[in-house]
Amino acid sequence: MTNFIAHATEYLPLLLHGVWLTVMITLLALCLATALGLVWALLRTSEIRSLAVPTRLLVDFVRGIPLLVVLFYIYFVAPEIGINLTALQAGTIGLGLAHSCYLGETFRAGIEAVDKGQVEAAKSIGMKRALMMRRVVLPQAVKIILPPYANNMIMLLKDSSLVSVISVQELTMQGKMLASSTFDNMTVFTLVALLYLCLTVPLNLFMRRVESYLGAAG
Numbered sequence: 001m002t003n004f005i006a007h008a009t010e011y012l013p014l015l016l017h018g019v020w021l022t023v024m025i026t027l028l029a030l031c032l033a034t035a036l037g038l039v040w041a042l043l044r045t046s047e048i049r050s051l052a053v054p055t056r057l058l059v060d061f062v063r064g065i066p067l068l069v070v071l072f073y074i075y076f077v078a079p080e081i082g083i084n085l086t087a088l089q090a091g092t093i094g095l096g097l098a099h100s101c102y103l104g105e106t107f108r109a110g111i112e113a114v115d116k117g118q119v120e121a122a123k124s125i126g127m128k129r130a131l132m133m134r135r136v137v138l139p140q141a142v143k144i145i146l147p148p149y150a151n152n153m154i155m156l157l158k159d160s161s162l163v164s165v166i167s168v169q170e171l172t173m174q175g176k177m178l179a180s181s182t183f184d185n186m187t188v189f190t191l192v193a194l195l196y197l198c199l200t201v202p203l204n205l206f207m208r209r210v211e212s213y214l215g216a217a218g
Contacts, residue, residue, distance in 0.1 A: 007187045011178055015188075018174030019195055025092055025170060026157045032096030033156065037103030042133070044108045059101045067162055070094045075166045091163030099156050106148045110141035150207035154200050161196075171195060 043055040062070070074097075075090035085093070114137050122132040164173035175192040179185045 003187075007182075007184060008191055011182075011184075011188060011191055014178055015171060015174050015191055015195060018169060018171035019199070021088075021168070022157070022160050022170040023199070025088070025095065025160045025163060025168070026153075028092045029095035029099065029160070030153060030156055032093065033099040033103050033152075036096065036100035037107050040100060040104030041107030041111060044104065045111050059104055062098060062101045063105075065098075067094070067098045067159060068165060070098050071162060071166055087163070087166045087168045091160075091166055091168045095156060095159060095163065099152060099159070103149065103152055106145055106152065107141070109148075110145035111137055113144050114140045146207070146211055150204070150211070153207070154203060157199060157203070158196065 040055055040059055043051045044059070046052050071091060071094040074085065074094045075087060078085060078090070111133075118136055118140075119132065122136045127136070160170060161172035163170060164176065167173070169177070171192060175188050179188040182188065
């Protein structure tokens with residue numbers, strides 16, 4: 001135990017740099033995934049089939065591809081058609097794109113769960129679709145969406161470890177490099193696991209508080 005603590009104090013500064021990068025990638029990818037996911041959901045629930053059908057095919061296509069393959073495609077294949085991205089950019093875009101399709105389905109389910117009577121009432125008083133979504137549907141859908149959204153946020157945080165395969169030096173990559181140079185796998189990867197828990201557990205607790213607040217407010 002004494003050796004673990006001594007080594008942990010030596011390794012932590014290096015691993016904390018990876019934590020900062022992990023958090024940054026997660027936040028950027030989450031913003032992208034949320035924005036795109038909302039677009040996919042609105043298009044999926046559109047009454048215009050020429051918008052709804054291609055969006056459904058796109059979402060199903062991306063969801064059917066492993067995230068690692070998406071990352072490889074953006075980082076290694078995209079340059080062949082003139083799209084050159086850094087590893088950090090490719091990792092962020094890949095994570096955001098992949099998770100946007102899962103969030104899109106979450107948002108769609110929340111929108112469709114809103115009482116149809118309220119939607120019809122909004123239409124009957126002449127509300128346009130954009131106004132109806134903003135004032136009637138989305139405020140109610142938020143309470144339905146929030147629990148799976150929180151789960152997806154945590155999954156995104158953990159999936160950020162996959163960008164290490166394209167050389168982004170986030171927490172997992174920092175752990176790999178540190179373990180390979182010190183041969184102290186036990187200490188290093190125990191610290192990596194604990195640092196991930198330090199990120200996910202408070203996030204989980206915070207989202208539960210938000211859910212409770214919205215439930216009480218409702």
